[in-house]
Amino acid sequence: MESNTLHHATETRLPLETLLAALGPSAVLWGADIPERNHNDYSGLQPSPPLAVVRPADTAGVATALRICHAHGVPVVPQGGMTGLCGGARAAPGQVALSLERLVGIEELDAAAATMTVLAGTPLEAIQQAATAAGFFCPLDLGARGSCAIGGNLATNAGGNRVIRYGMAREMVLGIEVVLPDGTVVTSLNKMIKNNAGFDLKHLFIGSEGTLGIITRVVLKLFPQPASTMMAVCALRSYADVLALLNSARQNMGPLLSAFEVMWPDYWQFAMRHAPGVRNPFPGDETNYGAYVLVEALGTDPVQDAPRFERWLEGLMDTGAVPNAALAQSLADGKAFWRIRDASGELHPVWPQHLAFDVGLPVARMDEYASRCRQALQAQFPGVQSLFYGHIGDGNLHIIVYQPAADSQPKDQVNALVYGLVREYGGTVSAEHGIGTLKREWLGHARAPEEIALMRLIKNAIDPKALLNPGKVL
Incomplete structure (x- = not known):
């Protein structure tokens, strides 16, 4: 037994020493030097220290690290901003975590092509700010913008707040550079919108959650900077009215419509009661509405866009289609409206260890699903609390479930209930957060054999050696 242990220790030391010699001491951390942030992502799983953390400074370093690990049969787990919710960036003992934290920077902004070439470890917010400074707009946006990395955004094909207008992350990518599990570098930094020269290989890696290759550089498509922002919160009687409002917004706002966020009454009431800094945009109105909608439109004509948006909203209120609405009169108002929608970020202090779901469903049947899911949860777990909200316009529903006073949350049973109904309604178990390890057993609910x-x-x-992010997705 002792000889086996010594043999294993020697085998473990070999790749670490080789990595250290090839990349230098600043790029290879192990033992007590491994930062806690590399032990886990935001999935809520138990922290797991990796064998080592490798932090290459460039694509060549990533290739070297993968080549060495491949030769020694050591599994490698890519890590970006560690903001994922499904365990996709969590390394198990004996696995090397390859962090992209040093691959940070904007290499080029091509104004003529309206593109930006960036390193994969660059935070999303830094990209947004650089685009704005150059007079452009990067529409990809999500709550973790300050800490998530663009490589991770692409690896999970992130969605976010403006999918209804700009699409998922993959729609904003023209080219990528990726390192394969054996260290081969595939550079395809295309900047052309039209390029039909063979297979479009970038789509193999976008959304693959780091199981096929590690993205190191990206060419992003930029958009014109919006010159006007219009926003309103609408209180509606029913989900049928929500669908009517969505149709009207699409017809009247057209390509200006950038967000359509729906909050069921359970979520709305939670936000009003528990989220710090949130204020009710309908003071004095005690009506129990059936749904609340945040509508945002981004335009290019500051003179015409705002009056057009106001006329549209006033017309709906005059006909009674929208019983009550609050129109943002300033940037501060707009931020206050979004704060209501982003109140889910305040859940942890109030509902520790709550269960969160990110599913996709046919838009027309979403309220039916929410009603059945809520009733089934109450029947199986008396006293359970649940919240429903989502992007809706792109078919994305978020669900929060919490069993008060429980020693541990009934995770497995709730998963079976929520995902079982998703399969019945022809939906998907992951709309924008990926599969990772947490949803791996439920993949068959959304994908055919x-x-x-x-x-x-x-x-x-x-x-073929199954060394890159093993056990994730499949």
Whole structure:
């Protein structure tokens, strides 16, 4: 037994020493030097220290690290901003965490092509700010903007607040550079919108959650900077009225419509009671509405856009289609409206260890799903609390479930209930957060056996040793 232990220790030391010699002491951390942030993402799983953390400074360093680990049969887990919610960046003992924290920076902003080339570890907010400073707009936006990295955003095909207008993260990418599990570098930093020269390989890696390759550089498509922002919060009687409002917004706002966020009464009441800094935009109105909607439109004509938005909203109120609405009169008002929608970030102090779900459903049946899910939760777990809210316009529903006074949350049973209904309604178990490890067993609820088999075929072809982010997705 002792000889086996010594043999294992020697085998473990070999790749670390090789990595250290190739990359230098600043790039290889192990033992007590591994930062706690590399032990876990935001998934709520138990922290797990990796064998080592490798922090390459460039693409060549990533390739070297993967080549060495591949030769020694050591699994590698890519890590970005560590803001993922599904365990996709969590390394197990004996695995090397490859952090992109040093691959930070904006390499080029091409005004003629309206593109930006960035390193994969660059925080999303830094990209947004650089685009704004150059007179452009990066529309990808999510709550973790200050700490999430663009490489992780692409690896999970992040969604966020403006999918209804700009699409998912993959829609904003023209080219990428990626390092394969064996250290091969594939550089395809295309800046052209039209490029049909063979397979569009970037889509293999966007959304693959680091299981096929590690993204190191990205060419992002930029957009014109909005010259006007219009926003309102609408109180509606029913979900049928929500669908009517969505249709009206699409018809009247057209491409200006950038966000359509729906909050069911349970979520709205939670935000009003528990989220610090949130104020009710309908003071004195005690009506129990059936739904609340935040509508945002981004325009290019500051003279015409705001009056057009106001006329549209006033017309709906005059006909009674919208019983009550609050129009943002300033930037501060707009931020206050978004604070209501972002109140989910205040859940942890109030509902510790709550269960969070990110599902996709047919828009027309979303309220039916929410009603059935809420009733089933109450029947199976008396006294359970649940909140429903989401982007809706792009078919994304978020669900929060919490069992008060429980020693531990009934995670497995709630998962089976929520995802079982998702399958019944023809939805997806992950709308924008990926699969990771937390949703791996439920992948078959959203993908056919033939689709999963094809995923395995691609994984086996690119990573036959199964060393890159093993155990994730599949």
